[in-house]
Amino acid sequence: MAELLQILVSGLSAGAIYALAAVGFTLLWQASQTINFAQGEFVMLPAFFVLAGMTIFGLPLWAAILTAMVLSLLILGAMFKKLIVEPMLPHGTLPLVIATIALGLLMKESVKEFYSAQGQPFPTLFPQHVLDFFGASISVQDICNLIVAFAAIISLQLFLGRTRTGRAMQATAQDPRVAEILGVDVKRMVMYTFLINGALAAIASILISPVYLAKFSNGETLGMIAFIAAIVGGFNQIKGALVGGLLIGVIDNVAAVYISAEYRAAIPLILLIVIIMVRPQGIMGTSEGRTV
């Protein structure tokens, strides 16, 4: 029982970080029909902004994190939209998908070439203590990661649901043509979405890198998990991406202990296949019709 509790907390902690990436994935799809296959690399890169800030420019951790956040908003948010999405999207979703795959490769290889091919230790933001909870060893870092990731997602939900800008963003996601005739500056709302995705990627990166080290190849797994989490939860729902992320985090950890550590990577893919066969709109998603 104590072991299961330990695994559950650890799984929820990892899952909450996956959910951050999956929520970003979902937001981009809703706002602009962008399927970002570089999302994993988006989560990999900000950790290197932090490391570069600290090692090359001698910044303290807090300043390096702040700088990484700003760079993520600029590069992963605004520049990604302006330089990749805007020129490619008029040609259809598939060319954009291919462009994001190429972008992911470029980011991965650039980090390998210009920073390091080795996994880099990343400073942790939280104490490394372990708490004893009914016999289970619960890491304070896991609990803090869970709290920060949940706080980020709840803040996002409050922003989207309780502010006028958030409602305009929702309107843009549901029908940009109608939103525009009602006076919504649709281009600006889509830009906000890309900036939010950049911020979510940076938060996920800073939370996950102390656990897995900062490595150029981290995006391969993270991108795949974010994609699966978004589909499993429901591609058109933020809460779906949250549920999908948490579910995969827990299943991954449970499978590693109780089924097979070697085959743990296959479990999310099996879940994806089952969901596509049984409930293609995802656990929380709704069916969508499109005229072609």
Add this chain to the structure above:
Amino acid sequence: MQANTVLSVQDINKHFGPIRAVNGVTFEVEKGEILGLIGPNGSGKSTLFNCILGQLTPTSGGVQINGKSVAGAQAHELSKMGVGRTFQQLSVFPEMTVIENIIMAGQEHHGTMLTRLFGKSDAGLTGEAEKMIEFFRLGHLRDEKAGALSYGQQKLLDAAMAFMAGPEIVLLDEPAGGVNLTMLQYLKERLITYNREHGTTFVVIEHNMEFVMSLCTRIIVLAEGQIIAEGAPEDIRSNQQVIDAYLGG
């Protein structure tokens, strides 16, 4: 252009290669008028509508709203210039409730970027939105998701949304399309009442002759991209040129 002219369309031409979809159309719409724009299929009504709304760039000619040119204006800018519109297809947000849809329709016309982020989420519009819902007798559906409403109810919501920002002129694209007879009578009565109470100007594209003849105060008939007749509904109904155009004569 007269002092109370709201919309002025000046010698609009729109060519697609050799096809002259709109060919030298000029007209003005006075404040408080309900103008019908009719014509057989392919007569250029929708193209003209899209030129007026900036969704197509005319080959030549200009459009002015309250004396200001709207050339190059984007849809959200037109909305802020007092132009509302509805589409042939439903224009509601299906995942939002009726009240949220109505508030959404008005919120972009109030406040600044800061108040949008930190001000009241309803932009102080709940009271006004409830009045609008009552006006279109959708009060019992206030908290229902728009996507769960019947087609006719969504058309009423669509119209209510077009008026929420207090536009000076509303362009209605086939408001009667797909609406049953009872709902149609009701929609027409509401539009006429709104027009009388607020003096809002309407331009209506419509295929339903009964609807357009009983709603509009003046009608312009297009055929092959040109105006072939203009006048009161009773004059248009008996105009031989119009009858020939509709019968393909």
